Amino acid sequence: MSVVARGPRRHPAPGRAGADVDPAARPDPRAAPATRLLLAGAALYGLVCAAAALGLVPAGTGRLADATLGNVVELGVLVALTRRARRSRGSDGYWTLLAVGVGAYCVSEVAFDVAEAVLGRGVRDVTGLELGYVVGYGALLAAAVRLVWVGARRWRVGYVAEALGILLITVALAQEYVVHPLVAGGRPSALVASWVTLVVLDALLLAGSVVVAARSGRAWWLPAAGFGLLTAADTTFTVVSLTGRYAPGSGVDAIAVAGLTLLGVAALRIRTPSAASGRSRLSIVVTPAVVLPTGFGLLVVDHVDRLSGSAVWLTAGACAAALVRLVLSQSELLELATLRREALTDDLTGIANRRALLADLERRCAADAPFALAIVDLDRFKEVNDGLGHAAGDELLRQVVGQLLQAAPEPAVVARLGGDELALVLPGTAGEAAVADVVAVHAAMVRSYVLLGHRVHVAASLGVASFPVDAQRPSDLLRCADIAMYEAKTLGGAVCAFGTGEAGAGRTRPSLTLMTQLRSALGLVEAADADCGQLVVLFQPQLDLARDAVCGAEALVRWDHPELGVLTPAEFLDEAERHGLMGHLTHHVLDRALAAAAGWPTRSGDQRLRLAVNLSATNLLDVDLPARVAGLLHRHGQDPGTLVLEITETVLMSRSPRTRSVLEGLRALGVGLSIDDFGTGYSSLAYLKELPVEEVKLDRSFVADIAHDDRSAAIVASTIWLGHRLGVRIVGEGVETARTLEVLRGLRCDTTQGFLHSRPLVADEFERWLAARRAGVGTAP
Template structure:
């Protein structure tokens, strides 16, 4: 098609053409050349519109515009061939050229926005621009004051040429806008479209300047313009379109049109130009003013949207996006050799969250949790230094960034003061503690782990403070400063947490069972369920390798519930096989405070048809005493189901005898630290003896953990301990290995036994 267009241009140049005012010896040839050029170009544009992806609407509008413009050109050529219509040969082309403007303008605007939509106000601004430019051109071709105040001082042919050239100039401006403001200046297609407009409109411009007479070279240039347009459609761009729509640019354009329109109106009034020109310019000013108001409203909305995009919806402080921007700016200023910065003590980041915030949500509802976060923010924000930035990362995790003007110690004092007084939430007073992690960026930059770059510095600094905060939660410290020796592998830590989160739902957690034997006759009393993680790469992981992470990252409740589910299911399977063994499951502190736990336990027991008395839930003294009212209520509700409760690691906490008397438990488990020193320390032996006596007086069963030799077992038996558990009997075993251990040790299963236990065969 392009080659055909070039042939048309060559042929056109060889045909002797006369001006419109004289006779044309080749009217039929001119008509045919025009028809061929228009048809060829339209077919190429239509093909591009069908095959284009992101720009198909652009080329579709170009093709429609080309077709409409071609209809005018072909009609004009036909008029030339008819002597009676020859004097009106300019009419179809000029009218169609003006009607083509909306299509071509919208195509260029959409192109300049690289795929963004085009709204009606864009066309309003373009039409207003045409009116103002037409008024300005009218001043050049209209007689001066001597013409009086006539509305139509020149022939209609000149008026059409003025309007046609005004449309051309606005389209050229739109093409240049697409080339430069939209960063398309490296795209050859834009320049081909620009050239097409220049070539196709050159004849009309010459006719306007020449008093309405069209030059002989108009048709070759017009055909060359069509060829350039077809060439733009054939070329493929190397630049991917992006969504861009900046109201600032269109606002500037509207302001320029308004200014030009007012200047044209003033010039027309001063020179005594016809009223029509002033009205035309004022109409353009009115249209652009409407567009300007729309743009100003859009800018106001954009400002609000940007502010909201950098603000946390719940608390009204900065969000993560705003925080990272601020960190980027601070880190950039502290780079060595940076002109805007210089040697500085550094930027300090403090990350903190609320201890046991999940328990507030679970017990009082998310509305109460949101209210707590809002009150905490309102208590902290006014007290922070003006130079500090306070942001919420999400959930109950917050960040304070302080630079040289706001020392970290002052910020820490504010955080310390914020947690002294309770918060009135849900009709009760809630005390909360904050775990704080601190990291500092100095002029040398935090590149210990090989990360670099401005964004890497900001993200790394935040991650280090986050790692220190989780260490504070794990150790119980109020503030922990990042130490590369202790927290160096922050990325690996977070990766492990993500893997653990997946492992809970992917069935990677495994439950092993450690036997508990009666101290006197060594019959099986029950088993304790202990969790392991079957990591797909690292193999079987012990609890110490992942439970601290689960605790500090809020995953402990999910782990506990998964262990409870697997334990009850395995217990049901054993009962069907003739082994009605008692199973003990450890409860985390968070699970113990969950008021829905009794319902969950009841549903599990009913689903698997397991008697409640064969399940023991172990809790630590620390967990019970963290929030005594709630935890005791949960334990009592579980006990009401018939489930037994046990105090795990007894002796390591700080419970009083009064509290022990009030706890609704049926079992005490002596911590392994007492068992290990029983034979070597008389004071430990005395403590164990008195503990056993106290437990029996309260009608509690005593289980000793960590039994590893016969001498320790004998001593515990002599002191009256009821049951023992440890490596002497067996290590924690998978379900199948436990069954094999039981079969080897006891043989056949009998119905006799105590507390749901079995006795040795024979």
């Protein structure tokens, strides 16, 4: 913190609860050798099969490799899945089901290999050896369902209908256009149905794995690719088997082994995906949108060219399931809409609540159209509650809200913030016009109300703030309107606009006392108390990364209060701004900082260390500021080029001609200008183009996370690149770890500042710190 008043620092949102359903199932550090061994076995098996197909090895080698090496690789996959299933906790049985499914699949694979070895040819009939496939695919489908719909038990009937619709329409298409033609061609119906069913189940597993991968991250494309290879293998096997061209050891099984290998690698290397966090409106209606047109199309075909009876019944069942899904989807959407409306509505009055108001303000600020916000507070509301009971208080609120809705001009928004505090949003108006509308509303609502047989006269205090004149963010706008409302209360119930008169000056007696003491600490008045404390200027070093040397320091102010202890800027700067003390405070800090900097040693030759001092919004409205700064530089014998004045983005957003004139005057003086907290405003790039700045300070909310947050690192890297292209120096503030420093160094950041180098120090400590660093003795205390 420095001279400029700042809002609370923004921190990255904590990770989403439940982001990893299986926190115990983290990648095993011992998994790398097992993964390499599994991949090596699969690769060797594939090479042998390829060599056999090309005739590069003796006849029968492919069949032998399939019966031995292929089964060994499948056994390795089963071991990997079983091991993962034993380690997993909280994954809803996914890995266990996957291990059971692959195990049953492998049993049938081995059974077929043994039968083919005995018969000396491929098995072309249904023999019961397919039972392992049936059990295996049942378990695999159950695993897919648990992943795709984990946490989705609330509307289970709808999900069952959705799955049933997809399954039935898929089976109907396969029955009519695959099974029926093949059976009609003389192939055994049981054999055709069994192998086509495997392909259909493969396709469903592939679709489910793709859904999981799209939701859970890149690593989960491994099992998706595995199921894709299984689908390709079973499809190829079905075609060659039903056409009579299948021969054991021909290499078809190598595709299936490759798919299973990817499942084993996935078990060794990745985590369980996150739980479903909800579905979009589009995803809810996808199944009806696909199944119903397909089903109706099949029924139309049946009308022209008769389909098989089973295909017709399957299609009818699919359409019925899709209709159930559609009806349930409408019910879910209506329920969600109701829940959303209830979450944004005040229970007592039926108007918007605080959450809805904040969302509305965010939208209006983003639209960049003028509007006004009024905070309404009922005077002596507590007396109504205490004297007539809470039921009377509730009735009063309902009647006041009704009066507000009648009196407010269209399309105003009325919301309840809590208790007896209401809010009124007036779109399309600001300034004096908004105040006039609010005065009319105030006149209409200040009247007598009948509560439980008692007539009660109610007064109200209203504070008005306008966007974008008074503030540009919802939180700041609410604060400004709240300050104006407190000023209205001091007047006994009226309407006050923020920024007129002495809004906020009479909020509380402690505030007035504190500001009187601040005036004394600044030497503006004689101290009423024996000791009002003193303002202390601290210095935090800034390091030039290219030279690995100190290049300057930022001046930071603290108030050593005799009763309250050391106060940070956040605890008194807002009040100082409202009481018109920022000009005096900035002058005081500049004077003390320049006096201390006059004694600093030069960096190299005659080049002095830079001194950074913050300016506030009111400083930039002072047309005499350039002359004052010039006087202080001359007084302390300082070169203007050694002074850098920092301005926050929120100060610049008003784009006031007066502010622009002050900035140009400072730049003409030779003083450097820096944009502080860069990246937290709304039009950052425009400032670099339009304003005469030579330095940008990256906000600590980005810098602190660059070592472990790719998004923050990307923002910082692109900002540094852009700044260098525009000839602007980049300062990274909030550097607290060596890793953060190394990342910034790698991104070619010019200067860094933070606790890693030193905490803010008083002038004497800073000079000792400088001397110790140059002598290589130590660092700051």
